[in-house]
Amino acid sequence: MTLSSKPAPHDEGDAARILAERDGEIASLTRTLADRDRTIAYLNQLAGERGRSLQNTEAANVALRAELTQTYQSRSWRLTSPLRWLLRRTFQGRASIATLLWAFRRRGPRATLADVRRIRHDHGITGIKFWLLNGVAPGGAAQGEPGTDLASTKGALADVRGPDGYVYRAPRRPADLEARLKELSTTFSIVVPVYNTSPALLEAAIRSVEQQWYPNWQLVLVDDASPNPATRAALEQPRDPRVTILRQAANQGISGATNTGLAAATGDFVVFLDHDDELTADCLYELALCIAAHDPDFVYSDEDKITEDGRFTQPFFKPDWSPDTMMSTMYTCHVSCVRRSLVNELGGLRPEYDGCQDWDLVLRLAERTTRIQHVTKVLYHWRIIPQSTAADLNAKPYVVSVSERLRADTLARRGLKGTLEPLPQLPSYHRVRYDIRGTPTISIIIPSRDNQPVLSACLDSIRARSSYDRYEIVVLDNGSREPATLGYLNRIRAWPGVKVIRHDAPFNYSELNNLGVAAATGDILLFLNDDTEVLTTDWLERMAGYVQLGHVGAVGAKLLYPGGEKIQHAGVLNLFNGPSHAFLRQDRNHYGYFLRNLLEYNWLAVTGACLMVERRKFEAVGGFDETLPVAYNDVDLCMRLHEVGYYNVMCQAAELIHHESISRGLDFVSPEKMARLEQERGRLYDRHPGLFLHDPFGNPNLHPNGGNFEIA
Amino acid sequence: MTAMIDSLDPAAISGGPSLGDQALHEAIMAAGAVSFGFYGTLFHRATPSPDAVFDMLGRRYSMSGFSAQRKAAQAEALDRAHKAGRREITLAGIYDCLALEPTLAASIKAAEVSLELDLLCPDPIAIAALRQALALGRRVLIIADSYMGRAFVRDALGRHGLDSIALFISSDCNLTARDGDLFDLAIDYLQLPRERVLHVGCDLQGDVAQARAKGLATAHHQGHDQGNGKSLGPVIPVSAALPAGTLPPRDLGYRVAGPAAVGFLNWIERQAKLDDIRHLLFCSRGGDLLERLVQESPGLWSLPPCSFLPGSRTAFDLAAMDDLNFADYLPFLISRSDGLAPFEVLERIGVPAPAPEVMKKYELGDEIRLSPAVHPRLRGFLFEYRFEILKVCRRNRRALFTFMRNLRLAAGTPVALVDMGWDGATQEAFETALSGMVDLSVHGYSFGLTGDEDSRRRQRARRMTALFTDTDVAPAILRRLHANRASVGLLFDARSQVAIGLEATGNGVRGVEDVRWHADAATGAAISAMVDGAMAFVRDYAAGLTAGAVRPPALEMAWPLVQLLDRPASFAEDLRAQADFDPWTASRHPWQAG
Structure with missing residues (x-):
C-alpha cells in the first residue's frame, strides 16, 4: 500500500485541498488497516479456537488411550476375558436362535431355507452371519451376484461412498424433462443467510442452485455482516441474474438475516438453504412436481450429509408428516419448502429461537395447515463441519436448551400441559410427556383362557406398579376349564374395579375385545395381553396423555422380552412381507434409526398386546374387525384409525414385559395356522389396499423388509 | 337368418x-x-356351398389345389368303402386317401373339424x-x-x-x-x-x-x-382380396384391423363361454382397441365383464420382482440390450438412471455401447442398484394389487388375460406377479401362439390358448404372423405409447408409459384414422348381423390380416416405421440417431 503522489501545490488553496485529500486518503487507509486488523484478529481467534480444540481433542485422546491401555493391562480385564468371550458368543448364539425361530414362525422352514440360500448367494457367509445376528439380510452394498464384476465397480465408487457404506447417486435428467418443465409454473425463492462462509463452500452452495434442472428460481443471499473478507469477496463475484445479494448493516443472527431475505423473496414458495449446504440438482424440480400434484403449503424431503472430505453419509429417510415425531425431534429439517404467503402470515422466523428457528417455523405452520407433503428423495446435502449440529447436537449446547424451551412454548401456545424430559440414554434429546387431562377412567381389557399364573402376574403388576389408580380391569374369560384358573377368576371377580366376562366360544381376539369394550365403562380403553407385566409406574397416565390429544389414535407401549433387556415391540412396520415388529430383539436402549426406539414417533401401527385408544375414536372406526379372529386385527384397527386421519404413537417410555405367545402358542407350528395367517394378511390388505406395500411412517428408500430401518 | x-x-x-x-x-x-x-x-353351414370349407382350408395351409384334392379324396374314400363293403365313409378314411404327409394330413383334418364346428349355425x-x-x-x-x-x-x-x-x-x-x-x-x-x-x-x-x-x-x-329365400351369407366377403398398393390408414383399419379384431373377439366370446370365464382382462399392448370395441358396441358380443389393464409383460415382470428373486430377473433386465447405452437399460423399464458422471464411476458411462463383454459389469451394477429398481417394482406391484382388488373377484375366479403376445410370456409374468397376492384361475387368450420351446413349455404349465395356433393354420403362416408381430400389434393398438409400468392413482390405476418415445403427429393421426376405420367396420358388421347375416368363423374373419402379410406395402410409411419400432431395443443415444 502506498500514498498516491501528487503534483506540487501552486497556492495555499491548492495546498489545503491537497492536504484535505491526503487526510482523506490517510483516513481511508487507516480504516482499511483497521478492517485488516480485525480480520487478522478474527483469523487469529479462529486459529486459536481450532488450536485449542485440537489440543483438547489430542489431550482427550491421549487420556483415553492411557485409560484404555490401563484397562487392557489390568488383571481384572485379563481375568474376565474368557467371560467376555463367552458372553459375546452367548449373545450371538441367542440372537441366532431367535432369528431362526422368528424366521420359521413368520416364513416357515422351507421359505427360511430359501432365504438362507439367497443370502448366501447374494452376500456370502458373512451375509448369513449378519442375518443371524441382526435378523435381516444385509442391505446396501452387497458383495455382488456371482458372475459379475461388482467388486471393481465398488472400487470405482470408493471415493464417493460414505464411511457408513452409503452412496448418493445423483440422478440423470429424465428423458421427458423439457416437456414436464413446460407443465410446471411454481416459482421458488431460495433464501440463504450467509455469515463468514468459506468461499469454497459458499460457491458450492450457490452452484448447487445454479445447476438446478428447474429454472423458475430466485436465489437471495443475505450477508449477515460477515467480518470474513473472503466471504464478502465471494459474494462480490458476478452471478446469474436470478441471484440477489443483500447485505445487513449489522449482524442479526440467522433468523434476522433470513427474514431480510424473505422480505426480498418473490417466489410462490420459499426454500431454506444453509450457506454451507447443497441442494441436489433435482431438488426444485421434485418440489415443483410435488406442488403441482398436491398443492401443499409445506414440503420437506429426505436428506443426507456431506463429510468434511466431500463424501455423502448418514441419509435420513424420513416418515411422512408425523406431528408427534415433530414434537420429539426436528425430523423434517432439510429441504424445507414453505408457501411464501404462509411464511409471511407467520411473521417469518423468530430470532428468540435461533438455533431451532426452523423447528419453530414448522411447529407453528403445522398449526395453520394440514397440507404437508414429503418427497421421499434425497434433495439436500447437509454439510458436516465441526461445531455444526449436523455433526453433533452437543456441538451447540445452546441449541439443546432452545429446543427444550421451543417445545415448552409450543405446548403453552397449544393450550397443552406437559413436560420435556431428557432421554436417559441421550440427555441432549427430550421427549414430551403430556399431562393427563382430568381423571378419566381407563378400562384395561384383558382376554384370557386357562392362564392363571400368567394372568395373575399381569394383574398383580398392574395393581402393584401403576401410579394412576382410576382404572378398571375387564377380564374376558374365553371359556377357561382349568380349576386353578376358574378359582382365580372367581376370586378376582370380587375385587373392586375388576369385571370378569365369560365368553365360551372359539378364540376370536377381536370379538373378545369388542365384548370387553361393551362391558367397560371408561372413556379410555387399554387392550392388554394377559402375558404382560407392567414395568413403568406411570405407564397409564403417560400413554393417556398422548391418547387424549385430538389428533392421536392408538398409543402403543414398548414391550420387552422376559429379562427386560430385549425388545419385543417398539412399533409395527408395514414391510414388503407384511406387518412386522421393528427392532425385534434389539437392546432395550438401542437408539434405533434416528432415535426411533427412544423418542416418541408416529407409527402406522402398534401391537394390540398393549394398545390404548379413546373409546369415541375406537367406536368411530367400528371397533375390532371380528372377521380377523387371530392375526392383524390390531394392525387393522390402527390402519383404520390412520385412514380416518388419526396419528398412532409409540410411547417408548412406557415399558412392559411381554411373554410373547405364551398364551396361545406360536402361529407357525402348523400349516393350518400358517395358512390362516396368510389368509388374514390377505384380508388385511383387501381392507386397506392403499397400505399394501406402503407404510407412510417408513420410507421406500429403506430395505423393503428391514425391521431395523436398514438402508437399502 | x-x-x-x-x-x-x-x-x-x-x-x-x-x-x-x-x-x-x-x-x-x-x-x-x-x-x-x-x-x-x-344346424346349417354358414357358407355359400359345402366346398367353401375346402377353399378355406386351402388358404389356411397355403395349398391352392386343396379343394380339388379333398373332393377327389372323398370320392376315393367312398369307392374304397364300397369295395370294402362299408355303407358309409369317415373323415379319417377321406384323409387316408389324401396324398399328404401324415402329420400335415392330421393337422388339416383337425382344422376341418374345427372349421366345420365354427361354421355351424343353429x-x-x-x-x-x-x-x-x-x-x-x-x-x-x-x-x-x-x-x-x-x-x-x-x-x-x-x-x-x-x-x-x-x-x-x-x-x-x-x-x-x-x-x-x-x-x-x-x-x-x-x-x-x-x-x-x-x-x-x-x-x-x-x-x-x-x-x-x-x-x-x-x-x-x-x-x-x-329355398326359403333368406340369406345365410357371412357378414363380409372374407375371401375378398385386399387391393394392391398402400392402403390409407382408415382403409387399413376398415379392411384389416376391424375384421381381425372382430374375429378375435368372436373367438374370445366362444372360448370364454367354454372356460366359464368371469372376467376378461385386456392388457397392453393390443388390448386397447379390443376393449374399446367392446365398450362402444354394447350387446354385439356376449362377454363376461371386461377391463383394460394398462400393463404389459414388462410391467408384470417388474411387479413380480423382489430382493430375493432379483438375481433371477437379471437376464430379463439385460435381454436384447446390446447396442444400448448402459443407462438405457434402466430407462426402458421406467427406472430413473444415475447421472452420467455416476455411471462413469461404474465404468458404464454414456460412451459405452453394451455388448456381451460388458454384461458382467452391467449385471454387477444392476445388482448393486437393485433397491432403486425394486422401488419401481413395488410401485407396479401395488398398482396391480389395487387393480385386481378393485375388480372384487372371489378367490379362484376364472379370468382370461387377453394379450397380443405369441409365447405366453405376458401371461406367465402376470401369473407370477399375482402369486401370493391375488388368487385367481388365469387363462391366457392370445391372438396367436408359436410352437417354439418357451411357448410349448408355458403351454404345458398354464392354461393358454389362441385364435391362431398350429392346429388351425399351417406352421408357415403362423411363423409369418409371428415374424410380423409388430405389425399385428400395431393394428390392435389404439394408442401410440407403450405401457412399461403401472401406478396406483387414488383408487384407480394408470399405465406408466415409456416417456422416451412419442409418436410424431403424422403417425398419431395415422393410428387415429386406422382406429376410426376399425370402428366403422364394427358398426357395419353389427348392422349386417341385425339384417340377418351370420358370423363367419373367427379365423376367417381375421384372415385379411394374413393376407396383409403378403402385401407389406399396404402399410403407409409412417405406420410401417411405427410397427417396426421396438422401444425395448431402441436407443436414444446419438450413435443411434446418427
Missing part, C-alpha cells in the same frame, strides 16, 4: 300330417320319442323344438348321415348346451338314414312302437321319406337353405 317348419307335402308323402309350430308341438306331445336330422335340420326353430321335446320328457335322438362322426356332433351340441342326446351317426354305425337302416337301429334302441317315434328331417326325399317308409311319424322342417 330365419328358418321355418313347413308341412309335409301330402302329394309327396301320403298321409303325412300338416305341421305348423302348433302342429309340431302337438306331434311332439303325441310322440314317445323324437329324432332330429343334423345338417339342414338342427336353426332356432329346430333347436327350440328339440328343447321342447327334452322339456316334455320325450326321449330325443339324432339320426344323421355324416362322415364327421359322433364326436363332432357331440361337440356341436355341446356348444349349444345340448348334452346327453343319443346319437345315431352313419359313419359310426356303418348304417345310413338314406337307406333307412339307421332308423331300424334307433327303433331297436328305443323299444317303442314305430308310430310313436317322430322324425324331424329336412330332406323330403331322403331321411323324411325313409323314416316314413320305416313306419315313423315324420315332420319336414324346411330350413333356410331349402
